[in-house]
Every structure is written in structure tokens, then in C-alpha cells.
Amino acid sequence: MSAPETSPRITVAEAGRYAGQRVEIPGWLYNLRRSGKIAFPLVRDGTGIIQGVAVKSQLPEELFETIKNLTQESSIVVTGKVRAEARAPGGYELDVEDLQVVSRVPEGDPYPITPKEHGIEFLMDHRHLWLRSRRQHAILRVRHEVIRAVRDYLDGHGYTLVDTPIFTPAACEGTTSLFEVSYFDDEKVYLTQSGQLYNEATAMAFGKVYCFGPTFRAERSKTRRHLTEFWMVEPEMAYATLEDVKQLAEELVCFVVGRVLENRRAELAVLERDVSKLEAIQAPFPRISYDQAVENLQRKGSEIAWGGDFGGADETLLSEDHDRPVMVDRYPTQVKAFYMQPDPERPEVALGVDVLAPEGYGEIIGGGQRIHDLDLLLKRIEEHGLPREAFNWYIDLRKFGAVPHGGFGMGIERVVAWLCGLEHVRETIAFPRMLYRTRP
Ligand code: 4AD
Ligand code: MG
Secondary structure (H helix, E strand, O other), rough: OOOOOOOOEEEEHHHHHHOOOOEEEHHHHHHEEHHHHHHHEEEOOOOOEEEEEEEEOOOEEEEEEHHHHOOOOOOOEEEEEEEEEEOOOOOOEEEEEEEEEEEEEOOOOOOOOOOOOOOOHHHOOOHHHHHHHHHHHHHHHHHHHHHHHHHHHHOOOOOOOOOOOOOOOOOOOOOOHOOEEEOOOOOEEEEEOHHHHHHHHHHHOEEEEEEEEEEEOOOOOOOOOOEEEEEEEEEEOOOHHHHHHHHHHHHHHHHHHHHHHHHHHHHHHOOOOOHHHHHHHOOOOEEEEEHHHHHHHHHOOOOOOOOOOOHHHHHHHHHOOOOOOOOOOEEEEHHOOOOEOEEOOOOOEEEEEEEEOOOOOOEEEEEEEEOOHHHHHHHHHHHOOHHHHHHHHHHHHHOOOOOEEEEEEEHHHHHHHHOOOOOHHHOOOOOOOOOOEOOO
């Protein structure tokens, strides 16, 4: 009764195109329900999950025994006929005719993640296996969609991808969150906090650029929004103002949300995400100033005083009033990075903007207009106590054809946590790095 050699090898996602045909699906046993006469192996292959139906009376006795005794996450190649089944999650089932066990998980040392509840630390310790579960799989597919949408948007709007270095000699976002690495011959370098400074150089060469890679922050923050290693996309534009930066941020966010709604509905359903909240994400986003934000927060009972930076709780309070991201601009110069262009009409505030996601997800984008004046930049580098020699190349950009320019950084994990409706960013990246976690 073994299947003819001609059965095509397909993926679960392709099953719909093979209804009525005999196929072969290589995968892993996700779960198994069984009775004396029938077994239902759930087969996953990374593209989806399909239920097999193995009927004892129709199979050789030995084969039925093998199926009945399969262990979770054993690797198997299942052969059978695809049948449309309206009640099945993917719309199809597989009537099993044959099954080869590639590698059987031993009974004595079973797969550690079972359908029962596990604690978060246990799951994080088994992250290399946890990625196989339905929920984690859905989250990482949304992440891929977000990344693809970001690239498609920027590639389609005239931005050139110019990646920036990870070993850097200087701080971009303050000296307190640098990871130091020993380089050769006693030289010290740091892991990049942001590609922005290099983006400013490449923007003067290409006009519109972006970099997209891992960035590092040695922040001792144990919050649901902080990783020590995270991925950031950073577009940068020559001849651009704060207004241009805000417009790009709004368009990019709308495009990304639209793509996820278009292509990842099934994953959002697995995550039980309320998609009506995402469907509301449309331009224009509300725009408020830092001054107004402080007033709103004080009215809501926050202790914030003008001049202070917002904490996570403040960001949540601010986003409460809106069903879409809110853009807050013109923060006090003193709380922002050295490179921020001061507002010419009010030098105590900077032409920077943060985009705060709704539903309490906090800052997803930070950016603004950069200082293009040579003397002002020199002054700021000194005020911030930064080593001038490490910035000589950056200073050159203000000598040779300086123009108003700007851009932003969008944290991929924060965006994915928001779109998926997750408690914590740790599930939005395959192998998270946090204050107390560098494994697996
Ligand atoms: O606001 P940040 O620090 O801005 C910059 O790094 C600028 N140099 C970017 C630029 O203008 N090119 O970081 C930008 C974004 C934040 O809005 C947030 O989404 C994310 O990066 N981010 C983090 N995500 C996870 N864990 C952390 N520790 C993060 N720190 C920042
Ligand atoms: Mg920021």
C-alpha cells in the first residue's frame, strides 16, 4: 500500500492546489489525537499546519501502530490524499496513506514544550524550540512582513540602502549606553547605538538613504520596551526639514500597517489581535508640541515638569487620547542628543520628533532635523564632553556643502510588539538580548 513514487512533495501552504491528489509533506509532528481506530497527527512544516487522518482499518497494522505512537516534534514525511474540509483551520485535511519517520523523539527524553502552560523564563530558556509554536511563528512572520514593507517602501521612494558600521569610535545617543569592545592593540571601539551619523555622510552623497541593522544599547532598563540589541531602520534625507521628517514617518507607518493587514491576517488571528485597532491607523496623525504634551500630562496627574523627558508611563498617558500614533515635537534641547537642530525661533527647544504608538506601546520612532551649522555643532560637541577627534569626519560634513537635513530611527521590535498586541518586546525577535538574558 505504499504510495507511488510520483506523489509530489509539497508544503502545507500549497495543499489547496492539490485537492484530490496524493502528495508528500515533510514536516514535524505538532500534536496527536487518537483513539483505538483512528489517529489525527497534526503536521507542521513552517508554512502551516495540516491535520492528517489515519484510519486503522485502511492501513497496514504496523504503520498504524507507528502513527499512533508518534512523539511530539518527531520529524516525519507524510503521504496521503488532500481533501477539502471546511471545518479544518487551513481548509484541508490529509487522508494518510503512508508515513516515514525521519527522526523519532525518544519517549524517555520528550520534547520539553508541551501544550500545557509554561512559565516565561522556562520558555525563554527554550527559545530555540519555542520558535516552533504557533504563536511565536505568527509573531515572527509579522516581523518579516514589517521588515519587507519597510524595505519596499523606502526602495520604492528613491532611498538608497547604504549600511553603516557596527564597530564605531564614537557615541551617537549619549555616552552612558555604550557597549565597549576591545579592538586590536589596546584600541577601544563601541557597538553602534545608531547608524545616523554615518547616514548623514551618505545622505550628502546620495540624497536619500537608509540603513537597517542591529543596534546596541547598554541600558540597565528592565522594561517591556527595552532590548540591549535591537533592529532599527534609519532613513535620512538631505535638504529636509522637521516637517519632511514627520511626513515620511507618517507615510512609512501607514504603509507598514497596511501591508501587515493585507498579508498577515491569519497570523493576527492566531495572536487574537483586534484588527479594528490597526485599521484605524490612517493619516493624518495628530501632531502636538512637547509644551502641549506636558500640559496634557499635568492635567492627567503626571508629575512631569517642563524640561524633563517622558517616561514610559507618560508616553502611555499621552497615547490614550488617540486611536492612531501621535507625533510629539520640539522637546527641550537639554534632554535630546547633541546633534539636534535648535528651533531658530526658540533655541531652548529642538526640531526633533517622537512618534508614540497607540494602546500604550510608547515611542516607536525618534528623529528630527540635524545641526548643519559648523560653529553650533562644534559648540555642542564640546558642551556634551564628546571627544572632538572622533568626530572630525562628521564635522567635515558641515564644511563641505552643509544643508538642512534630517531623518529618524524606527525600532522594529517596538513596532512588531504594537502590531501584534504583545505584552513585551522579547517575543518580537528570534533570540532576544536583554539586561539579564544573553542565551540561547
Ligand atoms: O530615539 P532613538 O534613540 O533615536 C536614535 O537612535 C536616532 N539616532 C535615530 C535617527 O534619527 N536616525 O531610537 C530610535 C528608536 C526608538 O524610537 C525605539 O523605537 C527604538 O529605536 N529603540 C529601542 N528599541 C528596543 N530597545 C531599546 N533599548 C531601544 N532604544 C531605542
Ligand atoms: Mg528616542
